[in-house]
Amino acid sequence: MFPVAQHQEEPEDRTAPVTPRVRPGSLLVAATDLTEPTFRRSVVYIVEHTASGSFGVVLNRISNTSVDAMLPRWTRLSAAPKALFVGGPVHRSSALCLGTVRVGATVDGVPGIRRVDGRVVMIDLDSDPAVIARHVEAVRIFAGYAGWSAGQLDRELRNDDWMVVSALPYDIFAPAHLDLWARVLRRQPLPLALLATHPIEIERN
Secondary structure, rough: OOOOOOOOHHHHHOOOOOOOOOOOEEEEEEOOOOOOOOOOOOOOEEEEEOOEEEEEEOOEEEEEEEHHHHHHHHOOOEEEOOOEEEOOOEEEEEEEEEEEOOOHHHOOOOOOEEEEEOOEEOOOOOOOHHHHOEEEEEEEEEEEEEEOOOOOHHHHHHHOOEEEEEEOOOHHHOOOOOOHHHHHHHOOOOOOHHHHEEEEHHHHH
């Protein structure tokens, strides 16, 4: 078992300042006016952001499919709940895996592990989970991803569709029952923190 709640923490695990620019390790938090069902109240972890485009995974959309049903070799290393999460609308038939490196571990040059930001890494699912487990505390697997072509995300940011903040390492393992959207906003400076109280159902406003 790989319990997430009792992991050791590093200083950056406890603070998440607002970042004015998108980069790997940023979170895109859906604005309250973004009501399109795929991204409403979504929190997207950015994996890559270049002049050619950007992609990331939605952290707070669990599927009904267990990891054991699709990728049984990775069940033991997967964080609870051991289900696939829906990373976004692009290539839902493919899987992308993120994990957190053990405190003090060095993964530079380790086959199958690519650092994204800080202790968060992307993992090649063709790797041997037993080897990966020596370096990584736990993983989460996403079906599909969210992608933006060149300039598309910049346009959405200018339209105020997203709020850009920093991720904490364990945001990628947020429990399915948790309102991650509200939790991420709640830890931001004012006035963003006030948005955490925005009702889930718009008609309650």
